[in-house]
Amino acid sequence: MRAKRAKSYRKAMQFYQQAFGFREPYQxxxxxxxxxxxxxxxxxxxxxxxxxxxxxxKFLVTHCGISELLKSSSDFRTQAITASKEFEKRRCPHQEPIAGLDCIREIMGDENKNNYCVAVQDDELRAKLRTVPGVPILHVKQSVVVLERKSQVAKDASKKMEQDKLGLSELERSMLRAVKKQANEGKSEKRKKKKKTAGPKGPNPLSIKKATKKPQPAKTTKSLTSKSGQEEKRVGSIPVTTPAATTTGTKRPRTEGDSSVPAKKTATVSGTPAASEDGVKHKRKRNRSAKNRGTANDSAAAVSQVPSS
Structure with a gap:
């Protein structure tokens, strides 16, 4: 026998051993x-x-099979009877002998309980045996004994047996069904709860925010310095000339309401836009009152300096 064929036959018998419990010596x-x-x-x-x-x-032949060989009219009848004597006799339940193929068909039934391998030439019986899971079938083809491939029924039966071994028991399956049922009921209750619909979305609050006014610096009175080094202030429409401050560091005494001396800058407190705006308004009002008082004093001083005619 070729090595490739022997390897395939070995794999096939290993399949029957693992799936259906075949053991040597094979029957x-x-x-x-x-x-x-x-x-x-x-x-x-x-x-x-x-x-x-x-x-x-281990080779077995039924009593019905031996009686059929004895009644055979084949030219090889004598040789076949001699060869059958080397086989073990398998008891069958028939009181009167029947056809050998029918006897094998009844012994096999719908399942191969005794793990028999069947060597048969009849095509009809082989087709019947292919529907029985776990039956290795052999026949002679051109002076070579051939082991047929695994049938689809045998493959399906093997797969089912593996699933039963690795799967859950009946008690575990019932518990799993109960758990799944409870989970499905919980999901249905959640679905029944009405989902809150979101209302219309409003505008972006940053896009509708009012623009804040930046605080403006306090206005100071501009003084005009003449070429002679004297400062000239405009009081109304009358220019008033005052002596400029010397570089020696002497300071002119400040009179009340004099606007020539710049007021101290007040620090702006950073805060809310409303607070900064109120501070600017208060500062402007204070500067205007100081300016008015300074203008009145300067006018009085200018009138007193005019010579009487």
Whole structure:
């Protein structure tokens, strides 16, 4: 046997071992037509069957199968009977012998309880056995014993058995269903609660904020200095000339209401826009009152200096 075919047969039997519990020596149920086909093609049946299953095997033949070989009219009848004597006899429940294929069909049933491998040539029986999960089927093809591929039924049954082993028990499944039911009820209650609809969105508060006025610096009285070093102040429409301050550091005494001396700058307190605006207004009012008092004093001084005619 080729190495590639032997490897595929070994994998197939490992599948049956893991999925359905097959063990060596494998029990091979041999049909009478398989024995006749092997003898007619000069195939050593026992040796080729052991090669196909890649292990030791136990060969079984039913009483119905032996009686069918005895009644056979084939030219290889004698050789087939001689070969069947090397096999173990498998008891069947039939009082009167029936056809060997029908006997095997009844023994196998709908499930392979005894983990039999079946060696058969009949196409109809092979098609029936493919519907039974976990049945390795062998037949002779051109003087070679062939092990058929795993059927889809066997693959599905193996997958289901694995899920049952790794899955949950019936008690765990019932508990899981109860938990899922409670979770679904909680979700339905949450959905029933009316969702609050958001009202119309207002404008951006930063876009409608009123612009604040920047505080303006206090206005000081501008003085005009003549070329002679004297300061001239305009009081109304009459220019008044006052001596300029010397560079020696002497200061002219400040009279009440004199606006020539600049007022001390008041520090602006940073705060709210309303507070800064009130401070500016108060400062302007104070400067105007001081200016008015200074203008009145200067006018009186100018009138007193005019010579009488």
């Amino acid at each position: 091979i149920l041999v049909s009478p037509d398989f024995i006749l086909a092997g003898v007619s093609k000069q195939v050593p049946v026992k040796a080729r069957l052991e090669e196909a299953v890649q292990g030791q095997a």
